Amino acid sequence: MKNSVRALGEHFLMYDITLFTPQDMAKCSLVLRHLGRNTASMEASSQKIVNYIYRHFCNSQTGENSCALVRLFKTHPYGELEDSLQQSARRLMKGNSPTADMKCLTLLAAAGPEPQWNSRHTAAENTAIPLVSTKLVAQMPAISEIIRQFGLDIPTFLGIERKRFLQLEPAVLNIFHVSEAKGSPFIPEQNSLIIPYQVKSVLGFGGLLPSGSVFAVVMFLKVKIPHNTAEMFKDLALSVKTALSMPDKKSVFEDSETPTSFVTNNNIYETQLLEYQVANLMQLLDFSEQEMLRQATRLQQTIDNLQCELAEYKNKEQALKVSESSFTGILNIPKDAIFRAEDQGIQRFNPGEEQI
Structure with missing residues (x-):
């Protein structure tokens, strides 16, 4: 397995998102799922994930990157953020006082x-967006649309309704898709990113983590993609969730001064890790079966459509033969002059007309 993952991770493996297939999805999913191994933090796993997506999604003809930018976000309690992130959050709070549990x-x-885009410290003007209340979040078009397309409600997204969150966590893996990025109210940074870098579509995918957080990978694409292609990325959401959840008991940020320690008993940790891996494999199997059913349904619909078209063609062909047979019989009457005329003139005539 390790050798196959290593082979799949080589640079020659590229994906053209305009020609993306279930086979490409399976290969990409396998690589992403293993990027959380041997990392010291969730941030390190996240950086591996965005680097892989940015480098390996390319135009098959030119080799040019399909993504102008790839970002990975996670909801996080304000009280557990480092000072620079807390400052970023406070700048946007407009006089509201932060609480430790504010997401x-x-x-x-x-x-x-761009060099500055490859570090979370410099990749965006606002690196921590405060989600102060359900009312204020509802006034944020981009975040509200992500919540809606993920199939969530704002209280669940904020972690307010913990019981409902725990019920939804295993199942919520979804996409965020804006087919036309330019001028969209759901995509900020129009003048600094969308227009100058010719971003055509935006695709995000993510879900809920066992820790109580929401994660989202956002791809700013230089090509326009339809919704049926975007929907395939639900499967990648599970692989990213697996990669991010492996270090879920470690520090989130790479330079955190107070990382959460591993469970000291290795046997307990190994058991928990195995249980988590089994749960994720079961979830992956469910997703694979659902994808197989979707593909089988599409294939059956295609077959049914082809059969209908073939039957219609045969009916038209038979009707044409009957029509031709009837008309030929009329034309073969030798005594009378008979001809068929259309806008372009006389098309056919019988021997009687020929003699005249």
Whole structure:
């Protein structure tokens, strides 16, 4: 397995998102799922994920990167943020006082063509967006749309309704798709990112983590993609969730001074890790079966459509033969002059007309 993952991670493996297939999805999913191994923090896993997506999604003809920028966000309690992130959050709070448990949509990693875009510290003007209340979040078009397309409600997104969150966590893996990025109210940074870097579509995918957080990978694409292609990325959301959850008991940020320690008893940790891996494999199997059913349904619909078209063609062909047979019989009457005329003139005539 390790050798196959290593082979799949080589640079020659590229994905053209305009020609993305279930086979490409399976290969990409396998690589992403293993990027959380041997990392010291969730931030390190996140950086591996965005780097892989940015480098390996390319135009198959030119080799040019399909993404102008890739970012990975996670909701995080304000009280557990480092000072620079807390300052970023306070700048946007407009006089509201932060609480320790207030969720902030926090940038964990980014990758793009500009040097400053490849560090979470410099990749965006606001690296921690405070989610002060349900009322204020509802007034944020971009975040509200992500919540809606993920199939969540604002209280669940903020972690207010913990019981409902725990019920939804295993199942919520979804996409955020804006087909036309330019001029969209759901995509900020129009003048600094969307227009100058010719971003055509935006695709995000993510879900809920066992720790009580929401994660989202956002791809700013230089190509326009339809919704049926975007929907395939639900499967990648599970792989990213697996990669991020592996270090869930470690520090979130790479330079954190107070990381959460591993469970000291290795046997307990190994048991918990195995249980988590089994749960994720079961979830992955469910997703694979659902994808197989979707593909089988599409294939059956295609077959049914082809059969209908074939039957219609045969009916038209038979009707044409009957019509031709009837008309030929009329034309073969030798005594009378008979001809068929259309807008272009006389098309056919019988021997009687020929003699005349």
